[in-house]
């Protein structure tokens with residue numbers, strides 16, 4: 084008999100299980116029975132037209148929005164359960180938004196130090212060490228003392244990534260992290276994200292940057308009008324094995 088080869092990534096319990104979630108805003112059915120699994124170490128890229136529910140889905144995972152049906156498991160815990168304390172979960176999930184929203188009165192290093200000091204009770208010296216290390220990781224080691232308005236958009240977004248990493252999250256969520264940036268800055272942010280994915284940071288990334296998706300995504304999920312239409316490996320997706328609806332979307336953005 085042929086040996087059965089199994090990919091441990093696909094058989095292990097997922098780190099994140101989104102199971103049939105529904106979300107309404109008023110009478111609008113925004114997320115319709117959406118399910119996605121994300122395994123440890125995977126990068127999942129979420130694409131779809133504007134208004135399809137991508138941000139809402141990420142916000143549900145980060146408990147910024149309650150779901151109206153279904154469940155989300157993070158590790159062994161059902162985080163959509165009533166007794167869950169959202170800020171505890173958010174400590175383990177880093178989120179990066181389109182508009183980096185750094186604190187303008189704090190330096191780059193201080194932005195990164197804030198949560199470790201206030202939430203984890205870390206000393207200023209230890210937090211500063213971590214900030215310097217992370218600024219190196221996001222490739223701006225010399226910007227510790229710079230204030231946000233002294234940094235380019237791409238540099239600010241990398242500080243925002245470092246700030247999220249400072250809490251040592253198990254999962255990173257990125258919501259169109261480069262869509263507010265000038266073209267020349269997009270690449271430097273995507274390079275940092277690619278490094279993180281290559282190092283095994285589990286990530287869900289909403290982006291239209293298909294070059295990044297090709298380089299970094301294990302899976303591509305395509306959403307339209309609140310429904311998950313496609314959930315394919317990068318290889319199948321870019322190999323052209325996609326639904327007509329996903330192909331129509333790709334033809335528009337590429």
Ligand code: ADP
Pocket residue numbers: 108113131132133134135136137138139140
């Ligand atoms: P995407 O990120 O894919 O562009 P969103 O998740 O932002 O989509 O939005 C999905 C739909 O939900 C849109 O029709 C949007 O108008 C609606 N929506 C998002 N947030 C809210 C809200 N807080 N209140 C009411 N409707 C919302």
Ligand code: MG
Pocket residue numbers: 137138139258259
């Ligand atoms: Mg959005």
